[in-house]
Amino acid sequence: MNNSLTCTFKSISENEALARMIAASFAASYDPTIGELSDIKTVVSEAVTNAIIHGYNGEEDHEVYMKMTMMDRVLKIEVRDTGKGIAEVEKAMEPLYTSRPDMERSGMGFTIMDHFMDGVEVISEPGKGTTVKMTKQLTSVQAECH
Numbered sequence: 001m002n003n004s005l006t007c008t009f010k011s012i013s014e015n016e017a018l019a020r021m022i023a024a025s026f027a028a029s030y031d032p033t034i035g036e037l038s039d040i041k042t043v044v045s046e047a048v049t050n051a052i053i054h055g056y057n058g059e060e061d062h063e064v065y066m067k068m069t070m071m072d073r074v075l076k077i078e079v080r081d082t083g084k085g086i087a088e089v090e091k092a093m094e095p096l097y098t099s100r101p102d103m104e105r106s107g108m109g110f111t112i113m114d115h116f117m118d119g120v121e122v123i124s125e126p127g128k129g130t131t132v133k134m135t136k137q138l139t140s141v142q143a144e145c146h
């Protein structure tokens with residue numbers, strides 16, 4: 001069964017939890033492992049938090065867009081903002097790089113996304129916004145033992 005879901009929500013920090021739950025609920029019908037489900041929730045949190053705190057500087061009156069698709073047990077998640085964008089994507093993706101040490105960010109969000117997903121692509125343009133595209137192949141469903 002292939003499927004897709006899109007949603008748009010306001011850039012308020014409470015919606016990070018909402019996005020995690022939506023992502024987990026979407027993936028749950030495909031019998032992911034507990035580990036896969038936890039990875040999915042973590043990467044969605046990281047991407048949505050980035051959109052809110054970096055893309056929109058914590059301003060609440062903007063929108064974050066999330067799209068998920070499942071095709072042949074390949075999960076694709078896209079998180080997009082139309083905020084300030086990233087001038088140097090490669091540098092931003094380096095472990096421990098953060099532009100907000102003042103906020104005690106650790107600069108590990110993209111590294112975590114890379115680690116938990118099979119592929120992470122960041123498309124960004126200063127002044128236009130950022131799209132993060134992530135892909136994960138879910139393990140095949142095991143035959144049940146009786």
Ligand SMILES: Nc1ncnc2c1ncn2[C@@H]1O[C@H](COP(=O)(O)OP(=O)(O)OP(=O)(O)O)[C@@H](O)[C@H]1O
Nearest residue numbers: 050051054055092098099105106107108109110130
């Ligand atoms: N959606 C975005 N819009 C604008 N800049 C972004 C966005 N996402 C990430 N960045 C930039 O990339 C940097 C690295 O992001 P990353 O998530 O790896 O670390 P962080 O958010 O600074 O810290 P942490 O995620 O560990 O709390 C950020 O500090 C920020 O400068």
Ligand SMILES: [Mg+2]
Nearest residue numbers: 046050109110
């Ligand atoms: Mg981050």
